[in-house]
Amino acid sequence: MKTVSALIATAIISLNSLPTLAAEPWGNADPKAGKQNHDKACVACHVRLYGGDGSKMYTRDGRLLSTQLDVLQRVATCNSQVKAGWFPDEEAEVAAYLNQQYYHFKD
Numbered sequence: 001m002k003t004v005s006a007l008i009a010t011a012i013i014s015l016n017s018l019p020t021l022a023a024e025p026w027g028n029a030d031p032k033a034g035k036q037n038h039d040k041a042c043v044a045c046h047v048r049l050y051g052g053d054g055s056k057m058y059t060r061d062g063r064l065l066s067t068q069l070d071v072l073q074r075v076a077t078c079n080s081q082v083k084a085g086w087f088p089d090e091e092a093e094v095a096a097y098l099n100q101q102y103y104h105f106k107d
């Protein structure tokens with residue numbers, strides 16, 4: 001009986017953690033995959049503008065974004081502007097990466 005209640009407890013815990021995952025607009029997209037695409041298609045131009053590793057674009061005073069959804073939408077806009085040709089799941093990965101690394105928005 002102990003095992004059964006342990007199983008039930010585990011099931012309840014994993015059910016409870018689902019809404020937390022779904023709350024992020026990029027779901028459980030992999031930030032590591034996002035970094036690769038980001039470094040390939042996006043960094044050079046930001047470096048030209050801000051020097052260093054270009055990350056000042058995301059941390060500067062008066063930056064444009066203030067929510068997770070902003071990050072996702074901005075990545076989608078930049079994707080089409082620079083014709084990176086990413087699919088929505090790749091946009092999600094890049095947004096997950098930028099938020100994990102630079103923006104740290106909780107909602």
Ligand code: HEC
Nearest residue numbers: 041042045046057058063064065074075078079082084094
């Ligand atoms: C040709 C140059 C160029 C390329 C390539 C480029 N960007 Fe940008 N990016 C900019 C400029 C310029 C801004 C600032 C826009 C402004 O201030 O209105 C910007 C701003 C941003 C911001 C918002 C920064 C903030 O204020 O918080 C994000 C996020 C971003 N870019 C992501 C990307 C992504 C993702 C890619 C790759 C698909 C990309 N950029 C490619 C020039 C570029």
